[in-house]
Amino acid sequence: MSSDKFSSARAYPARRVARWDEETDVVIVGFGAAGASSAIEAAAAGAKVTLFEVGAGSGGASALSGGEIYLGGGGGTPIQIQNGFTDDTESLYTYLKMAGGPDADLAKVRLYADNSLAHYHWLVEQGVVYKGTHIPTKIIEPETDDTLIWCGSEEAWPFSEAARPAPRGHVIQWTGWGGGRKLMDVLEARVRKLGVDVRANTRVLCLVADEDGAVQGVAIRDNGAEKFIRARKGVILCTGGFCMNRDMMQRYAPNALVSNDPIGVVDDGSGIVMGQSVGGDAIHMDQFFTTCPWYPPESLVKGIMVNIHGQRFINEDCYHGRVSAYIAKQPRSKAYLLLDNDIFGRPMEFSRVDVAATGETWAEVESELGMTAGTLTATVEVFSREAAKGHDPLFRKAAKWLKPLTKGPFAALEMDMSTSFFSYFTLGGLNTLPTGEVLARDGKTVPGLYAAGRATAGLPRWGEGYSSGMSLADCTFFGRMAGKTAGAKLS
Ligand SMILES: Cc1cc2nc3c(=O)[nH]c(=O)nc-3n(C[C@H](O)[C@H](O)[C@H](O)COP(=O)(O)OP(=O)(O)OC[C@H]3O[C@@H](n4cnc5c(N)ncnc54)[C@H](O)[C@@H]3O)c2cc1C
Incomplete structure (x- = not known):
């Protein structure tokens, strides 16, 4: 032949x-x-x-891969329960349905939601070991051998309103990334x-x-x-x-x-x-x-993301991949993460997310980024004013992540799909x-x-x-x- x-x-x-x-x-x-x-x-x-x-x-x-598997429902996996969480099947179903988008495969979503707990037990029967510990902070993958992490947008709008949140990322016991x-x-x-x-x-x-x-x-x-x-x-x-x-x-x-x-x-x-x-x-x-690992540190989630016109486009407390998917759709597939001195930090080096501008005022940052005067400053002003009252009327970021961006100096980190790690x-x-x-x-x-x-x-x-x-x-x-x-x- x-x-x-x-x-x-x-x-x-x-x-x-x-x-x-x-x-x-x-x-x-x-x-x-x-x-x-x-x-x-x-x-x-x-x-x-x-x-x-x-x-x-x-x-x-x-x-x-990280060896992380999305599991829950049925009242909760033994790991969820051990860490004080319950997880009902309907919430898992609703979350997966929303995550599947406008053409979610409802038959698959139903079958998986109904059988996810049994699937957990199957994995354990095959020999998969879960240490059982939970990491409460927003991370990409555990640096340790811990098990249970928040791995999606469960606590963020609109998901949080439709489905009861639970951490569902089950990571095989393995020290560091790459389980x-x-x-x-x-x-x-x-x-x-x-x-x-x-x-x-x-x-x-x-x-x-x-x-x-x-x-x-x-x-x-x-x-x-x-x-x-x-x-x-x-x-x-x-x-x-x-x-x-x-x-x-x-x-x-x-x-x-x-x-x-x-x-x-x-x-x-x-x-x-x-x-x-x-x-x-x-x-x-x-x-x-697609994802650019723009957090941890999780203080960065308190910053706001703007496009090249200085406009916000998403609640930044969503999963890093959802935020990245939105960045991909912005003009020039680019965004800036705006931070004040209280929350400033640098993402992991391999993210290739660098400081694009700094200033003693937001007007200086705006000018250094070459944006039209009044655009970025208006965005920050509205956000900070409402954040001080504990809301985000435009994008409904959860109160836990709201903080007025008023403590200078200020910085903009650049996330560009063509140069950062997406x-x-x-x-x-x-x-x-x-x-x-x-x-x-x-x-x-x-x-x-x-x-x-x-x-x-x-x-x-x-x-x-x-x-x-x-x-x-x-x-x-x-x-x-x-x-x-x-x-x-x-x-
Ligand atoms: C760095 C990284 C981290 C990730 N972390 C996670 C995570 O933690 N959790 C998660 O859910 N997802 C994660 N993902 C995504 C997930 O790992 C993949 O989507 C998933 O593993 C795909 O599995 P698969 O069995 O479909 O394909 P693969 O695992 O890619 O297996 C396909 C196999 O088919 C073989 N093959 C292809 N063509 C042929 C052929 N013609 N003849 C014979 N063999 C062939 C390939 O060599 C390959 O071994 C991650 C991905 C990456 C790259």
Whole structure:
């Protein structure tokens, strides 16, 4: 077989396969959190599972991650309760619905909210350890091995009015950032214990399908040799997103390209393209998560964010990613964080957020930023006047974060999507049922094809609503669903 026969954008016709090199029940493509969770459940359902991973071992973006998972509801996880919080399922449902944006997948949101507590217990059964301690301050990821953090906009308007807030970021016990590697080690151990046949350094080149699009297997490249693998029960695509594929980014999500900081490993969109090759529908392809870690220190949250015209545009107590998504939409994708001397601080160095202007008065800062006289000063004056009374009538920032910005000297920190660290990854992907079955444009399922994780548009599908932990929640939970469905299917 010569390799020019294969393109992820074209399914290989099953009728041209003279001989299958191998047969299995379920083929899983990709060994990140979604692939591992799919493999565990498919194997637990009694299926023979073969998992192909182009990299040298388990990992993907999942291993780079903080290992934080968005969990709650059902009265509260043991960790929430241990730290004095309760969490009702309806509040979790409402929060996830709002976070999913105007096209939230309500079936997935319902299923996840109803089963999030059980999913917590499943993770613990797999071997995930939570230390159980809570960090009350606003952070990005724990520097310590603590567990429970505020990881979204739960306490901020409009979410706080619609859903009772609770901290839901559950971080695997691991000292410092990057608990995702530990999470993957735990899941990998379970995958191997269940006898899944793991093939690293093996790229899945394309799907193999009947003329009507029914998926029969895959073509792989294994040690330079191309082979056909038959999947009797189905193929599960768990290949991650497409933030590293410049052409796809240009076509679908060009607004993210203002930033130079995609985060991921392979993320070339191959699974999405394979799904499309058999009629799978890819949705919300313009959506991406982006964040500039502009806090901690949390005193900065008491500052106000203005665009280049000196206008506020959001309540700054929202999740750092929601604020960043709003910055991305401002003129020149740029904002200034205005601070007075009481709250001045510097974000972590890697954020590349620098001081753009200082002054003894706000008028001096305004002039140094080159803004029209009276614009920034009016914004600060109105904000400070109302903050002194304990409100923010324009953007409804919570009283806890309100403080008149009146103690000079004053400073403006610059957050510019093209020069500051605005990391991003994609949220669009294949449209799937909660069972993991891939949907075609006509709403019918593509026979034999499943997908999970960032190869799909899942719970997180709206940049403005994303909260930390939602992607891994989606990958692990709906990865499990895909594995259960494919593993149990009659072949
Ligand atoms: C620095 C960082 C921190 C993050 N922190 C968090 C966090 O704390 N919580 C959270 O919820 N989210 C977090 N995220 C996002 C989250 O990690 C990812 O969205 C998620 O892990 C994606 O998982 P996945 O299984 O879909 O894909 P991946 O983990 O990327 O796995 C996909 C795998 O498929 C393989 N693959 C791709 N194509 C092929 C092919 N054709 N053949 C064979 N193999 C293939 C890849 O090599 C890869 O190993 C973070 C992301 C980053 C980068």
